Amino acid sequence: MNEIELLNWARGPGLAYATIIMVFGLTLRVFEILSLGRAEELAEVRGSGVSDGWKMIFKRSLPEPRHWKLITASYIFHVGLLVIIFFFIPHTQFFRDVFGVFWSGWPNYVIDFFTVLSIAAMMYTLVSRFVDPTRRILSKMSDYFAWVVTFLPLVTGYMAFHRLGMDYTTMLAVHILSVELLMISLPISKLTHAITFTMARYYTGSSNGRRGIQS
Amino acid sequence: MSDNRQQLAGELQRHGISRRTFLKFCTSMASAMALTPAAAAEMAEKLVKIKRQSVIWLSFQECTGCTESITRADKPSLESLIFDFISLDYHHTLQAASGDAAELAREQAMHDNAGKYILVVDGSIPLKDGGVYSTIAGMTNLDMLKQVAKGAAAIVAIGSCAAFGGLPKASPNPTGAVSVSDIIHDKPIINIPGCPPIPVVMTGVLAHVLTFGIPELDDMGRPKAFYGDTIHDRCYRRPFYDRGEFAKSFDDDGARKGWCLYELGCKGPTTHNACATVKWNNGTSFPIQSGHGCLGCSEPDFWDAGGFYKAISTGIGKPGQWATGALAAGAAAGLASAYLNKVTKSKAEKDHQEVTLEDMGGKHE
Numbered sequence: 135m136n137e138i139e140l141l142n143w144a145r146g147p148g149l150a151y152a153t154i155i156m157v158f159g160l161t162l163r164v165f166e167i168l169s170l171g172r173a174e175e176l177a178e179v180r181g182s183g184v185s186d187g188w189k190m191i192f193k194r195s196l197p198e199p200r201h202w203k204l205i206t207a208s209y210i211f212h213v214g215l216l217v218i219i220f221f222f223i224p225h226t227q228f229f230r231d232v233f234g235v236f237w238s239g240w241p242n243y244v245i246d247f248f249t250v251l252s253i254a255a256m257m258y259t260l261v262s263r264f265v266d267p268t269r270r271i272l273s274k275m276s277d278y279f280a281w282v283v284t285f286l287p288l289v290t291g292y293m294a295f296h297r298l299g300m301d302y303t304t305m306l307a308v309h310i311l312s313v314e315l316l317m318i319s320l321p322i323s324k325l326t327h328a329i330t331f332t333m334a335r336y337y338t339g340s341s342n343g344r345r346g347i348q349s
Numbered sequence: 350m351s352d353n354r355q356q357l358a359g360e361l362q363r364h365g366i367s368r369r370t371f372l373k374f375c376t377s378m379a380s381a382m383a384l385t386p387a388a389a390a391e392m393a394e395k396l397v398k399i400k401r402q403s404v405i406w407l408s409f410q411e412c413t414g415c416t417e418s419i420t421r422a423d424k425p426s427l428e429s430l431i432f433d434f435i436s437l438d439y440h441h442t443l444q445a446a447s448g449d450a451a452e453l454a455r456e457q458a459m460h461d462n463a464g465k466y467i468l469v470v471d472g473s474i475p476l477k478d479g480g481v482y483s484t485i486a487g488m489t490n491l492d493m494l495k496q497v498a499k500g501a502a503a504i505v506a507i508g509s510c511a512a513f514g515g516l517p518k519a520s521p522n523p524t525g526a527v528s529v530s531d532i533i534h535d536k537p538i539i540n541i542p543g544c545p546p547i548p549v550v551m552t553g554v555l556a557h558v559l560t561f562g563i564p565e566l567d568d569m570g571r572p573k574a575f576y577g578d579t580i581h582d583r584c585y586r587r588p589f590y591d592r593g594e595f596a597k598s599f600d601d602d603g604a605r606k607g608w609c610l611y612e613l614g615c616k617g618p619t620t621h622n623a624c625a626t627v628k629w630n631n632g633t634s635f636p637i638q639s640g641h642g643c644l645g646c647s648e649p650d651f652w653d654a655g656g657f658y659k660a661i662s663t664g665i666g667k668p669g670q671w672a673t674g675a676l677a678a679g680a681a682a683g684l685a686s687a688y689l690n691k692v693t694k695s696k697a698e699k700d701h702q703e704v705t706l707e708d709m710g711g712k713h714e
Contacts, residue, residue: 136569138648141619145655146665153668157675158682165683169690223593224662227612231663232672242593302579303619306661 141307144314152314159321160329167330172337175344183340190339191332204262207255214252218245218288242295249292256285276324283319286312366433371397378556381549381627382564382574395560396434402559403462404469405455405497406440409490410483410517410526411472415508416442418545419552431552434559438466441485452486459500467558468501470494470529473510473517477525494532503537503563504529507551509646512540512570519652530570537563540570544646547627550575569649571621580617580643583625586610604640614658615642622647 135143197205219225223239230236239245260281263269290312292298294305319325327334342348372393379389408416419431420443437443438458439451446454458466472490475482480489488496498504506529509515517526530538541554554572557564564572581587589595589609596603596610609615617625620643624635636643642658645651655665 136649138619138654139650142650142654142665145661145663149664149668150666150671153671154675157672158679161676161679162683162686165680166686166690169683169687223595224611224660227660228662228664231659232669234669239593242591302581306619 137301137303137307141303141310144307144310148311148314152317156317156320160326163321163326164330164333167333173341177345179344180346181343183343186343187336187340190342191335193339194335204259207258207262210255211252211259214248214255215284215288217248218252218291221245222291246292246295249288253285253288253292256281256288260285280319280324283312283316283323284325287316375556377549378553381553381623382557382572384574388561392556392560396556399434399559401434401436403458403466404435404437405458405466405501406437406443406469406471407485407490407493407497408441409470409472409474409494409511410524411508411510412516413442414545415471415543415551416440418543419548431555435467435555438462449486455497459497463500465502466500467555468497468504469507470504470511471507473514473526473528474532475517475524475526477523482524491532494529498533498536501536503539503558504533505554505558506530506538506540506542506570508546509542509544509649509651512542513649515544516652518650538570539563539566539572542569542571542576542647542649543622544644544651546647547575547623547629549627550623567621571647575623575627576621576647578621578623578626580620580622580625580637583623584617584637585625586637599640610637610640610642612660613642614656614660616645616648616651616654616657616661617643619661620645620648620651 197209217240220229220237221240222245223242226237226239263273263277263281287309290305290309293300294302294309297305299305300308316325320328372389375393375396376389379386379392384392436458439455441451444451444454472483474480474490474494476491480491483490485493506512510517510526511529514522514526514528514531517524518528528540530540539554539558541551543550550572553575554564557572557574564574567573567576569576581590584590586607586609589607590611594603594606594608595612596606596608597612598604599613604610611618615637617637624643625637628635628638644657645654648654653665655663
């Protein structure tokens with residue numbers, strides 16, 4: 135298989151498999167989680183919990199003074215990923231092709247800035263996971279796996295854009311394949327939080343509210 | 350064949366080609382292939398001394414575009430001079446002979462120049478149903494290729510069809526078309542892809558083969574001198590790409606300002622060819638300069654790369670439809686899973702038997 139065949143495979147069958155696995159897996163997981171229902175309240179219910187649920191969704195996104203360096207780094211790469219995924223012009227072309235919706239991308243130098251910042255922030259989170267004894271003990275293989283599959287598209291995309299490492303065709307193919315690995319990993323790893331974080335937070339917040347615990 | 354094998358010096362003189370024109374050709378070829386200035390003089394010296402090289406040109410599943418490209422010049426071009434340096438012993442379109450006489454000429458050339466002739470192939474080779482989809486003088490392309498390749502010193506696969514299968518190989522590939530290198534494995538093969546290839550690229554490579562031997566090739570058998578860079582690497586619109594300035598349609602303000610054609614489907618970033626430097630029609634222009642994106646015609650499977658007007662960053666096929674199907678299947682599986690869980694839970698509740706202390710052998714105090 136030469137590089138152009140690899141690229142065409144990544145853009146064709148590879149993308150098809152990854153899309154099907156990701157969408158099927160995530161939908162299945164959401165249905166499974168929702169079908170579990172709510173735990174029976176044994177104590178007297180003290181409120182509907184709706185406002186507490188919504189409050190929790192936003193409150194958990196606010197920075198905390200504790201571990202501020204780590205939280206800042208996490209913020210940077212989460213925001214960076216959103217910007218890169220949705221506002222890099224070639225990516226907007228992809229979304230237009232899939233959803234038929236088009237929005238303007240941002241200039242390349244802005245995306246480049248966010249990419250470098252996100253790569254640095256992710257490196258920091260990895261180093262801090264090794265350095266902090268508590269987090270090191272708590273970290274499992276699944277945590278490192280989630281880090282690797284998130285990091286790969288960032289770094290391969292940066293290398294492809296700047297023509298680093300391999301020739302552009304191969305690097306672009308590797309980048310797309312790394313994105314497909316991330317897509318497949320979404321329903322089977324901790325990365326599911328990308329779509330379940332709102333309902334998980336709402337559930338916690340509303341449970342707290344129903345029990346009279348301040349969110 | 351003795352006429353064909355005489356030294357070129359006399360032959361050129363006989364055709365009225367001046368030394369100045371000849372040197373201009375050599376300089377042009379050497380410069381196109383990024384050789385040193387001294388190489389031009391060396392090429393000139395070698396070309397006049399060589400015997401005319403026997404070339405057998407086989408045309409299989411092709412459109413004659415490659416031959417058109419190399420021969421159709423609006424005036425006697427430098428490119429056409431290459432025909433004076435070779436003895437073109439067999440070529441469907443250009444030869445005067447036909448029928449048995451043509452086939453005899455091929456067999457004669459193969460016999461007289463065994464192990465020395467250059468085989469040029471344009472067009473892909475059909476393998477399906479015993480190769481019946483393209484035959485010449487009752488012989489399948491596969492058989493003819495194998496027969497002629499046996500005595501060839503080297504093979505030059507001209508055009509994307511011969512080099513990679515090209516348009517005939519496009520999905521669903523009804524004739525089972527393959528490239529020359531899919532069949533021949535024991536001869537040096539130079540691929541000169543393009544639909545068609547640039548004339549000077551074809552003649553430059555042939556001139557190199559005649560004088561210095563086989564040029565340096567990349568992993569797909571393409572001469573690095575012409576296929577070392579991508580169109581994008583050498584495109585004059587590259588600064589617009591780097592700044593993120595893209596034409597959104599072929600007649601918008603961006604298009605008029607000459608912005609990058611990436612969003613309109615240009616395949617320049619993944620296409621290796623010399624269009625942006627050598628250009629076409631005596632260096633006049635190339636597709637991007639005339640306002641259209643690169644189709645990627647010198648890369649394998651360019652016909653099946655997702656559409657000429659879709660950016661490289663898009664998927665090939667229908668990702669939206671796959672996602673919709675997967676969503677429906679996921680929802681169905683999720684509902685089924687939820688139902689099964691509910692049934693299991695109900696059954697567990699139904700089967701639940703309360704165990705009293707007495708059942709366990711104890712007594713109430």
